[in-house]
Amino acid sequence: MSNPNAHDIKVLNGLIETTLDSADGYREAAEQTQDPHYRTLFERRSSERQQVVDELSAAVRGLGGDPESDGSILAKAHRAFLDVKHALLRNDDSVVGSINSGEGFIANKYEKALEDTGISATTRETIRRAYAAVKTEHEQMEALKHSLEGQRDAANPLFPQ
Numbered sequence: 001m002s003n004p005n006a007h008d009i010k011v012l013n014g015l016i017e018t019t020l021d022s023a024d025g026y027r028e029a030a031e032q033t034q035d036p037h038y039r040t041l042f043e044r045r046s047s048e049r050q051q052v053v054d055e056l057s058a059a060v061r062g063l064g065g066d067p068e069s070d071g072s073i074l075a076k077a078h079r080a081f082l083d084v085k086h087a088l089l090r091n092d093d094s095v096v097g098s099i100n101s102g103e104g105f106i107a108n109k110y111e112k113a114l115e116d117t118g119i120s121a122t123t124r125e126t127i128r129r130a131y132a133a134v135k136t137e138h139e140q141m142e143a144l145k146h147s148l149e150g151q152r153d154a155a156n157p158l159f160p161q
Contacts, residue, residue: 008123009065011113016056016068018109022096023049025102045137052130059126071113
């Protein structure tokens with residue numbers, strides 16, 4: 001017997017997978033950084049993303065489905081690449097830039113899910129709440145990235161004082 005909520009479950013599980021990737025990425029960034037401020041920030045973000053995963057997983061179970069429990073293979077490969085990049089550069093700016101890029105990808109996935117006309121109103125509201133948290137965090141990482149770029153530019157001797 002087919003689950004009438006199959007499409008909603010599929011959309012939610014796609015978001016769970018992406019959000020798990022994000023939580024894992026933040027956890028790994030926290031492990032890589034030498035800066036205690038960034039470590040705390042990244043650990044908090046990982047925890048916040050896990051809370052979003054928990055909420056989406058509860059929605060999937062409520063629809064009679066099995067929530068995704070693992071991130072994507074592509075994201076694992078991307079994080080391995082970032083590990084090498086960070087090891088070579090030893091630069092928190094590069095980690096923040098990579099995270100910010102990932103944040104844009106995640107925000108886009110949530111926006112596309114919200115545009116899906118095939119999901120129920122209840123699922124749309126669940127996604128909207130999760131997206132609100134993701135969007136706020138994306139904006140904060142964007143501000144951090146721009147702040148770091150400004151500091152780097154100000155330290156450049158070619159930058160007019």
